Amino acid sequence: MELSILVFLAGGLFLGWALGANDAANVFGTAVGTRMIDFVTAATVCSIFVILGAVISGAGTTETLGKLGTITALPGAFSAAVSAAITVYIMTHWGLPVSTSQAIVGAIVGWNLFSGSTTDMGTLATIVSTWLFCPLLAGLLAAGLLPIISWTLRKTKPHLLRLDQATRWALLLAGAFGAYSLGANNIANVMGVFVPTSPFGTIQWGTFLTLNSVQLLFLLGGVAIAVGVFTYSRRVMMTVGNDLFQLSPVAAWVVVIAHSVVLFVFASKGLSSLLAGANLPQLPLVPVSSSQAVVGAILGIGLLKGGAGIRWRVLGGIGIGWVTTPVCAGLVCLVILFVLKNVFGQTVYL
Amino acid sequence: MFFKNNSSLLGRTRKLEAQVDQFLDKVNQCGKAFSAAFQIYLENGVVEDFDRYLGEVQTIEHEADDLRRNIELELYRRTLIPDLRGDVLQLLENIDDLTNIYKADLFRISVQQPDILEEFRADFLELARTAVACVDSLVAAARSFFTDIDAVRDNIREVVRLESDADRISSPLQRKIFSSDLDLAHKTNLRYFVERIDELANQAEDVADQLAIYAIKRRI
Numbered sequence: 312m313e314l315s316i317l318v319f320l321a322g323g324l325f326l327g328w329a330l331g332a333n334d335a336a337n338v339f340g341t342a343v344g345t346r347m348i349d350f351v352t353a354a355t356v357c358s359i360f361v362i363l364g365a366v367i368s369g370a371g372t373t374e375t376l377g378k379l380g381t382i383t384a385l386p387g388a389f390s391a392a393v394s395a396a397i398t399v400y401i402m403t404h405w406g407l408p409v410s411t412s413q414a415i416v417g418a419i420v421g422w423n424l425f426s427g428s429t430t431d432m433g434t435l436a437t438i439v440s441t442w443l444f445c446p447l448l449a450g451l452l453a454a455g456l457l458p459i460i461s462w463t464l465r466k467t468k469p470h471l472l473r474l475d476q477a478t479r480w481a482l483l484l485a486g487a488f489g490a491y492s493l494g495a496n497n498i499a500n501v502m503g504v505f506v507p508t509s510p511f512g513t514i515q516w517g518t519f520l521t522l523n524s525v526q527l528l529f530l531l532g533g534v535a536i537a538v539g540v541f542t543y544s545r546r547v548m549m550t551v552g553n554d555l556f557q558l559s560p561v562a563a564w565v566v567v568i569a570h571s572v573v574l575f576v577f578a579s580k581g582l583s584s585l586l587a588g589a590n591l592p593q594l595p596l597v598p599v600s601s602s603q604a605v606v607g608a609i610l611g612i613g614l615l616k617g618g619a620g621i622r623w624r625v626l627g628g629i630g631i632g633w634v635t636t637p638v639c640a641g642l643v644c645l646v647i648l649f650v651l652k653n654v655f656g657q658t659v660y661l
Numbered sequence: 662m663f664f665k666n667n668s669s670l671l672g673r674t675r676k677l678e679a680q681v682d683q684f685l686d687k688v689n690q691c692g693k694a695f696s697a698a699f700q701i702y703l704e705n706g707v708v709e710d711f712d713r714y715l716g717e718v719q720t721i722e723h724e725a726d727d728l729r730r731n732i733e734l735e736l737y738r739r740t741l742i743p744d745l746r747g748d749v750l751q752l753l754e755n756i757d758d759l760t761n762i763y764k765a766d767l768f769r770i771s772v773q774q775p776d777i778l779e780e781f782r783a784d785f786l787e788l789a790r791t792a793v794a795c796v797d798s799l800v801a802a803a804r805s806f807f808t809d810i811d812a813v814r815d816n817i818r819e820v821v822r823l824e825s826d827a828d829r830i831s832s833p834l835q836r837k838i839f840s841s842d843l844d845l846a847h848k849t850n851l852r853y854f855v856e857r858i859d860e861l862a863n864q865a866e867d868v869a870d871q872l873a874i875y876a877i878k879r880r881i
Contacts, residue, residue: 345744473674
């Protein structure tokens, strides 16, 4: 493999690292921040399940991003990934709510503009409406699930120590499910733009394990996310965990489950075909924001409890982020594409 | 391996639950022995039966201490949710302090042998019974904290009611003591024991106030 290919892929790997560093906290923040599960256990489980989710179920959301724009040259894909990563970095630095999903969509649209390709407005509308639907669905799920759990616990009256033990296991399992869903839903953000120009072939280990070029790409992206989890997510987990824990351990579990279900339903091809088979409306397979799903779930619980203490400014910030993030990523992508093409003489589209 | 570890973890949790129950039982037993010893003292002074009950209270207090230490160690080893762990440990330590007061009060009675005149005995006995009932209600509240969080509030209400009852007994009793013809040293000595017994109810109420906050934190 040429060195240049690795350099170009590094753009996506950097984005994967940033995603692992930030979004693992949405899944394991509560458990680690409150020291219910030690960081190494959480990071290990998180990494394994992120990689599994990416390799096994990552194709669905990638197809949707592909419909938005198929980046035909590796340097172009690099520009999109790097501009998304830079946008995420800058907006995080300024303390603005940001999502890799929104950044990569903006970057792809930027590439479309630069290369003169058409942006499928139908797909764009589906993606944007899903961003709105994601926190809403997470909020509804959390607000629906919490009373059920609460009623069950009131009826069964488990001993506090047993409930505590069960909560720890439940958080670990919910975290594993959340990590799988995160990998399945968000790998498209990290590696999706490289799929049309994947430099890998198919690899077969033994009789059963075969990984095609896309799965290899996702494996690499999953590993980058895992590196982000191990190297940088601890601090974020401590912050998120302490914020979330105000909810009580069981409510925190509900938040993780609601978040994970939302990411899963927007990523699962299997569920999508199941719904299609039953003549039910299918949910679009779209990369959504893990952080916004968590915020939606917390808001759902907050509203269920009467709405006191909800910080409406946070909601406003998310709404603004839906516009500023893709616009910023699109602009950065245009600049990088211009520099790569005109200064470094790279082919950024075919 | 996973299931084996899991089942042993469940076994350890059950053992810990049993230990917490045993610890709270000890506090109830301690209160019962204290009441019996105090009644014997009021009727007969420091006699053999009084010493037997004093010995019983000392033994129970010691056993409760050992149980509390075991529970604390086990809670730390199992890394219970730290926030909950802190609350549980604080609760058990505060309740354990009440068994220390039971023991210390009987020990002081045995050493100082206060001369409680006939006219004050009924009030002293009523005060002791109310204070012990107050501690028992706190123990009931603590039990419900572990098994039925919704019942905590009712039990705490009972603690507060009994503490007020204890105040209603102790204040007139102290006035009665100081308006009597006893010499000042005698009056002061009797007041000291009124305060010591009333302290059981006061401390039970303080712990109940903390428990109310722990319970709110645990609400889903």
